[in-house]
Amino acid sequence: MSYAAPKDLVGLAFGGDYNPEQWPEEVWHEDVALMREAGVNLVSLGIFSWARLEPREGVFDFGWLDRLMDLLHAGGIRVDLGTPTVVPPAWFYRAHPDALPVSREGVRYAFGSRGAICHSSPAYQEAAARVTRALGERYGQHPALAMWHVHNEYGVPVLECYCDTSAVAFRRWLAERHGTLEALNAAWGTSFWGQTYGDWEEITPPRATPTVCNPAQRLDFARFASDSALANFLRERELLRELSPGVPVTTNFMVSPTQCDTIDYWRWGREVDLVTNDHYLVAEESRNHVNLSMAADLSRAVGGGRPWLLLEHSTSAVNWQPRGIAKAPGEMIRNSLAHVARGSEGAMFFQWRASRFGAEKFHSAMVPHAGTDSRIWREVCELGAHLAALAPLRGTRTVADAAVVFDWQSWWAQRLEWRPSEDLDTRERAEAFYAALFDRHLTVDFLPPDAENLADHPLVVVPALYLATAEAGRNLARYVEGGGTLLVSYFSGIVDENDAVHPGPHPGALRDVLGLVVEEFQPLRATQRVRLAPAPGTAAAGQERPELVGDVWAETVLTAGAETVWRYADGPAAGGPAVTRHRHGAGTAWYLSTRLDAGQLDAVLAAAAADAGLAPRTTLPRDVEVVRREGDAGRFLFALNHTATDAKVPLPGAGTELLTGERAEGALAVPGGGVRVVHLDD
Numbered sequence: 227m228s229y230a231a232p233k234d235l236v237g238l239a240f241g242g243d244y245n246p247e248q249w250p251e252e253v254w255h256e257d258v259a260l261m262r263e264a265g266v267n268l269v270s271l272g273i274f275s276w277a278r279l280e281p282r283e284g285v286f287d288f289g290w291l292d293r294l295m296d297l298l299h300a301g302g303i304r305v306d307l308g309t310p311t312v313v314p315p316a317w318f319y320r321a322h323p324d325a326l327p328v329s330r331e332g333v334r335y336a337f338g339s340r341g342a343i344c345h346s347s348p349a350y351q352e353a354a355a356r357v358t359r360a361l362g363e364r365y366g367q368h369p370a371l372a373m374w375h376v377h378n379e380y381g382v383p384v385l386e387c388y389c390d391t392s393a394v395a396f397r398r399w400l401a402e403r404h405g406t407l408e409a410l411n412a413a414w415g416t417s418f419w420g421q422t423y424g425d426w427e428e429i430t431p432p433r434a435t436p437t438v439c440n441p442a443q444r445l446d447f448a449r450f451a452s453d454s455a456l457a458n459f460l461r462e463r464e465l466l467r468e469l470s471p472g473v474p475v476t477t478n479f480m481v482s483p484t485q486c487d488t489i490d491y492w493r494w495g496r497e498v499d500l501v502t503n504d505h506y507l508v509a510e511e512s513r514n515h516v517n518l519s520m521a522a523d524l525s526r527a528v529g530g531g532r533p534w535l536l537l538e539h540s541t542s543a544v545n546w547q548p549r550g551i552a553k554a555p556g557e558m559i560r561n562s563l564a565h566v567a568r569g570s571e572g573a574m575f576f577q578w579r580a581s582r583f584g585a586e587k588f589h590s591a592m593v594p595h596a597g598t599d600s601r602i603w604r605e606v607c608e609l610g611a612h613l614a615a616l617a618p619l620r621g622t623r624t625v626a627d628a629a630v631v632f633d634w635q636s637w638w639a640q641r642l643e644w645r646p647s648e649d650l651d652t653r654e655r656a657e658a659f660y661a662a663l664f665d666r667h668l669t670v671d672f673l674p675p676d677a678e679n680l681a682d683h684p685l686v687v688v689p690a691l692y693l694a695t696a697e698a699g700r701n702l703a704r705y706v707e708g709g710g711t712l713l714v715s716y717f718s719g720i721v722d723e724n725d726a727v728h729p730g731p732h733p734g735a736l737r738d739v740l741g742l743v744v745e746e747f748q749p750l751r752a753t754q755r756v757r758l759a760p761a762p763g764t765a766a767a768g769q770e771r772p773e774l775v776g777d778v779w780a781e782t783v784l785t786a787g788a789e790t791v792w793r794y795a796d797g798p799a800a801g802g803p804a805v806t807r808h809r810h811g812a813g814t815a816w817y818l819s820t821r822l823d824a825g826q827l828d829a830v831l832a833a834a835a836a837d838a839g840l841a842p843r844t845t846l847p848r849d850v851e852v853v854r855r856e857g858d859a860g861r862f863l864f865a866l867n868h869t870a871t872d873a874k875v876p877l878p879g880a881g882t883e884l885l886t887g888e889r890a891e892g893a894l895a896v897p898g899g900g901v902r903v904v905h906l907d908d
């Protein structure tokens with residue numbers, strides 16, 4: 227996959243969502259003047275403008291957008307032009323009420339918000355294509371146009387639609403996936419509870435049922451929902467490619483599992499010319515910079531490691547969390563540059579100017595209600611200057627130390643009902659392992675289970691992979707055979723792509739590579755804890771392993787080739803293996819059979835990292851983040867200090883600090899809350 231930058235954009239991208247239709251035209255001129263003052267070079271325009279662009283069916287009003295495009299062009303500001311297909315106008319729904327989506331319980335959503343779309347609705351598809359074509363014809367060659375921004379955040383606020391039109395489309399999708407009804411019956415295990423289908427017409431979306439609905443049916447429906455939105459994206463993308471060749475087409479993702487859980491981003495990432503992502507901090511989390519880094523690493527991952535672009539975040543508070551906590555001074559700049567460190571080619575915001583009305587009027591913006599005599603505006607201008615100074619690193623790639631396997635489809639499957647414990651939580655495990663890696667200062671590449679490049683990473687961590695195909699299991703085994711170090715956590719490799727348990731004892735897809743059998747799951751009571759004692763003689767001399775405490779989950783594990791490194795000291799599996807290590811081929815596979823929090827995980831991670839030859843960077847405080855980007859343009863080292871105390875970061879050589887212009891050598895001083903970026907000498 228090649229990397230497509232916004233057309234004719236100089237330097238890194240800086241700007242935000244621009245919604246000028248909320249303001250009188252006089253304000254537009256002031257906007258452009260202020261954008262120039264702050265160093266803004268790109269804005270996302272027209273994302274919610276369908277009603278203004280097409281006030282009546284087939285009647286277009288482009289005058290206002292013509293003037294804006296020209297005004298921005300004259301001001302030297304490039305445009306990421308939206309197709310407004312996330313907000314069909316009121317007239318559309320009046321004519322096509324059945325294009326409003328229906329919930330699982332059978333409730334049809336109403337107009338008056340946004341994102342109310344049945345992705346299978348032919349009327350919606352036709353209307354979306356019409357407005358996209360009209361925009362493509364009108365602006366496809368406009369000199370201000372840098373990129374196409376299709377739709378907005380597919381997947382939220384609602385993706386799945388359970389209406390009759392969706393039922394027809396679901397059947398079509400199933401016929402393509404399974405071929406025959408017999409194959410579908412086998413894949414869904416419909417001999418259970420007498421669910422066998424004798425005719426395609428009998429199949430419905432997994433609507434509300436009296437008790438648990440067939441999990442394979444639900445999993446296929448989740449796949450179908452992601453695919454049906456993708457089909458709509460592809461339809462728009464193809465139109466735009468035809469009408470506007472050479473201009474990249476994107477749609478803004480929300481890859482953070484905290485923010486969107488319905489889109490299979492591994493599939494989607496391949497279809498955009500440039501991955502763009504929106505990320506919002508969970509303001510009340512004390513270490514929310516860790517989740518930010520995870521989102522940034524996922525953004526890079528779904529584009530196959532290419533640079534990507536942060537298309538939205540906030541200058542300060544958001545208005546949709548329980549409390550709109552303002553960012554502390556310097557936090558917005560640190561957030562922005564943390565994304566850049568992990569591959570973003572700039573920093574964009576929602577939104578340019580704070581709204582006076584509507585649902586988002588209490589959301590922060592680049593131009594806040596307080597105007598330009600404000601801390602936020604001053605920091606926005608400071609960030610503009612910083613991004614200009616960082617322009618030389620454009621096109622370089624973030625360097626990772628380890629990999630984490632994550633899979634959206636596995637997550638969807640695991641969280642369905644009637645699992646062995648309701649405390650099993652794929653997202654929680656992914657975030658906990660990520661935090662443990664972050665705390666060791668290991669930069670992470672996320673990979674899908676079938677990734678071909680596992681071997682590029684000395685350590686591959688699998689936090690929770692309930693659904694692993696037999697092929698994915700073989701892929702992980704090959705990685706270990708070839709010399710890699712694998713660390714797998716519990717309840718992984720259990721079912722195949724149809725949510726059917728792999729033949730033989732658990733964990734079917736990973737049994738051989740792990741060298742063990744899970745004889746019985748031992749879920750723990752809500753407040754129960756289990757103690758783990760290190761097995762004598764397994765640590766290298768002088769490296770005592772600590773006692774650990776697990777919760778949520780334990781297992782009766784029988785080793786079959788693996789050695790026991792920690793043993794359960796109490797609980798339902800007392801005396802049995804809790805953490806194991808298996809030499810397999812030229813590599814090593816570790817298994818952890820209970821839940822440890824991020825702090826406790828460190829001991830297991832340290833042991834696996836030692837096998838992988840990853841040296842600890844223990845001299846750095848936990849919340850001083852060091853990330854590297856490298857490429858033809860050179861080597862760049864980011865040091866982000868998330869603590870309030872000044873820190874010193876050892877440098878691998880001399881260089882120029884780009885934000886201050888000073889020379890740096892030996893130990894780099896990074897003020898509390900600050901960021902430094904060193905362009906290392908060749």
Ligand code: GAL
Nearest residue numbers: 378379504506538544576589
């Ligand atoms: C995003 C969305 C924006 C705005 C923002 C507020 O998810 O794309 O339009 O609503 O949230 O935080």
